[in-house]
Amino acid sequence: MTDRPVPVKHNRYSAWSDSDTFVGWLFVAPFLMIWGFWFFRPFMLSLSRSFQDVNFMDLNAARFIWFGNYLDILRDPEFHEAVLHSLTIVVFAVPTQSLLALLVAIALNRKLPGRGVFRTIYSVPYIVSPIAVATVFMVLFRRNQVIVRLLSTIIQTPNVTWFADVNLALPFVILMFIWQQTGFFMIIYIAGLQGIPDDLYEAATVDGANPFQKFRYITVPSLKPVTYFVVTVGTILAFQIFDQIAAISRYGNLGSPAGATTTVITYFYQHGIRYMNIGRGSAAVVIFVLIIMAITALQKRLMAVKE
Amino acid sequence: MLVQRNDVGRVLFTYATLTFFALIFMIPLVYALYTSFLQLKDVDSIVPFRELTVDSYVRLWTSPAYSLPRWYWNTAVMTGIIIGGNLIFNTMAGYALSKLDFYGKRVIFFIILATLMIPYHIVLIPVYTTMATLGWLDTMRALTIPYMSQVLHIFLVRQFFLGVPNELLEASRLDGLSKIGAFFRIMLPLSGPALATMIILIFTGTWNSFMIPSTMVTRKEMFVLVVGLNSVKDQYFDRTNLIMAGVILTTLPVILLFLFLQKWYVQGVSTSGLKG
Numbered sequence: 001m002t003d004r005p006v007p008v009k010h011n012r013y014s015a016w017s018d019s020d021t022f023v024g025w026l027f028v029a030p031f032l033m034i035w036g037f038w039f040f041r042p043f044m045l046s047l048s049r050s051f052q053d054v055n056f057m058d059l060n061a062a063r064f065i066w067f068g069n070y071l072d073i074l075r076d077p078e079f080h081e082a083v084l085h086s087l088t089i090v091v092f093a094v095p096t097q098s099l100l101a102l103l104v105a106i107a108l109n110r111k112l113p114g115r116g117v118f119r120t121i122y123s124v125p126y127i128v129s130p131i132a133v134a135t136v137f138m139v140l141f142r143r144n145q146v147i148v149r150l151l152s153t154i155i156q157t158p159n160v161t162w163f164a165d166v167n168l169a170l171p172f173v174i175l176m177f178i179w180q181q182t183g184f185f186m187i188i189y190i191a192g193l194q195g196i197p198d199d200l201y202e203a204a205t206v207d208g209a210n211p212f213q214k215f216r217y218i219t220v221p222s223l224k225p226v227t228y229f230v231v232t233v234g235t236i237l238a239f240q241i242f243d244q245i246a247a248i249s250r251y252g253n254l255g256s257p258a259g260a261t262t263t264v265i266t267y268f269y270q271h272g273i274r275y276m277n278i279g280r281g282s283a284a285v286v287i288f289v290l291i292i293m294a295i296t297a298l299q300k301r302l303m304a305v306k307e
Numbered sequence: 308m309l310v311q312r313n314d315v316g317r318v319l320f321t322y323a324t325l326t327f328f329a330l331i332f333m334i335p336l337v338y339a340l341y342t343s344f345l346q347l348k349d350v351d352s353i354v355p356f357r358e359l360t361v362d363s364y365v366r367l368w369t370s371p372a373y374s375l376p377r378w379y380w381n382t383a384v385m386t387g388i389i390i391g392g393n394l395i396f397n398t399m400a401g402y403a404l405s406k407l408d409f410y411g412k413r414v415i416f417f418i419i420l421a422t423l424m425i426p427y428h429i430v431l432i433p434v435y436t437t438m439a440t441l442g443w444l445d446t447m448r449a450l451t452i453p454y455m456s457q458v459l460h461i462f463l464v465r466q467f468f469l470g471v472p473n474e475l476l477e478a479s480r481l482d483g484l485s486k487i488g489a490f491f492r493i494m495l496p497l498s499g500p501a502l503a504t505m506i507i508l509i510f511t512g513t514w515n516s517f518m519i520p521s522t523m524v525t526r527k528e529m530f531v532l533v534v535g536l537n538s539v540k541d542q543y544f545d546r547t548n549l550i551m552a553g554v555i556l557t558t559l560p561v562i563l564l565f566l567f568l569q570k571w572y573v574q575g576v577s578t579s580g581l582k583g
Contacts, residue, residue: 024409
């Protein structure tokens with residue numbers, strides 16, 4: 001706020017340059033131009049090219065082939081593999097990180113001294129670059145390293161370099177993802193927990209409820225909308241995972257080792273950008289977006305049911 | 308919930324659990340920090356304090372094999388331009404969408420909500436081909452121009468501006484302030500918290516972004532830090548101390564900014580997260 005009184009200028013009430021319409025359009029113009037040229041136009045291009053046989057080498061030689069690209073993709077065993085990997089990531093990462101985030105959030109919601117420090121420690125992994133995280137994890141999970149040896153005694157995983165092993169590369173990606181995302185969902189859960197009124201718990205205490213009952217009958221139902229959010233956004237983020245996979249795919253061979261970490265995203269990237277098969281890549285990304293939008297719609301539906 | 312005497316066991320258990328997870332979350336970063344100060348022969352061993360060295364940093368920073376200063380500069384410029392653009396354009400759009408009433412406003416708001424729901428990946432290929440056609444690949448333009456006004460942050464600023472009382476604007480009009488004037492004299496001075504949130508969220512997002520810079524840039528001199536770190540890691544994976552120094556140099560600015568702006572970061576994540 002300014003300390004000085006606002007100077008009185010001449011009255012501009014009638015000037016067209018002071019109308020809501022002029023100022024409004026003037027002020028949204030920069031956004032609209034950027035959005036129009038760098039989002040809307042490319043968006044329409046992606047849709048139309050997904051129905052064309054078009055290559056980056058000669059964009060003008062495009063041929064309309066109806067659903068040809070889509071059928072090719074849906075029949076491609078590599079794509080099935082990629083979908084399977086994406087689903088695997090979702091199935092393992094989402095429940096783990098959601099549960100972990102909830103537990104940590106509940107612990108940190110108690111007014112314990114030092115909880116601010118813990119909260120900061122848990123949040124830091126999320127703000128760090130996934131490439132940097134992958135770099136450290138790749139070093140830590142090499143053959144004969146302490147962690148790898150420890151895990152081979154506890155859960156019987158072989159003593160190998162995880163990111164280079166066909167069976168362990170995908171779990172390795174999932175592990176890095178969970179390690180990074182938990183802090184983010186913890187912040188969301190803490191915000192949700194703070195929204196639960198204290199008198200609910202007090203009333204339950206008066207009624208003689210034990211901590212577990214309070215958790216089961218107050219905390220869990222009150223957090224339902226937050227949990228929908230955590231699960232759907234977690235699913236969307238897990239589908240979009242890219243950096244970690246690119247990092248372990250040394251020398252740019254996406255999905256390595258031996259295609260063990262291909263996902264829907266790497267499939268689209270590989271075909272659309274690397275192989276420059278724009279038609280196929282566009283169709284793949286449209287399929288991907290349809291999956292994501294279905295999840296988003298489901299989230300909206302679930303949230304609406306609650307209200 | 309206040310801590311009571313008979314709670315001591317539970318409090319201890321809570322601390323033990325929290326410490327366990329804190330260790331899991333800290334070890335990789337602490338390992339990176341420690342290893343970055345080691346000589347290559349000492350990697351994965353404990354050495355006395357006096358044997359720690361900054362050699363890896365000096366080497367990474369000065370050796371022409373890595374062009375690290377250049378990558379730092381590129382990353383700073385990219386992040387600076389994108390934050391600057393978003394600060395100006397998003398507050399403008401947020402003001403128009405919250406405090407002005409004009410024909411077409413609802414369509415624009417719908418556009419923003421719809422764009423929020425669509426993953427960015429769908430435009431990556433056409434943006435790439437457009438950049439190639441324009442000859443913008445390997446330039447700063449390819450890294451910044453499309454990202455200078457992001458819908459999520461327009462949405463957040465608009466929500467923030469909706470909370471500014473209309474009486475303030477009405478009073479400013481009585482004092483003869485134009486609508487553009489009210490933006491600069493009333494709205495902007497009030498928008499500190501919203502801007503802090505925007506800065507920290509966009510800073511971390513841009514500084515860490517990998518997919519777009521690694522797609523748009525292939526010339527080594529135009530790399531940003533994250534892309535550079537990835538290439539150094541691929542080439543010199545066995546020089547653990549060196550790549551850990553790279554990890555620290557890449558992540559330090561983000562961590563420092565986070566520690567300073569943590570409050571707004573948490574606020575931003577919570578509000579943007581729970582908007583639905």
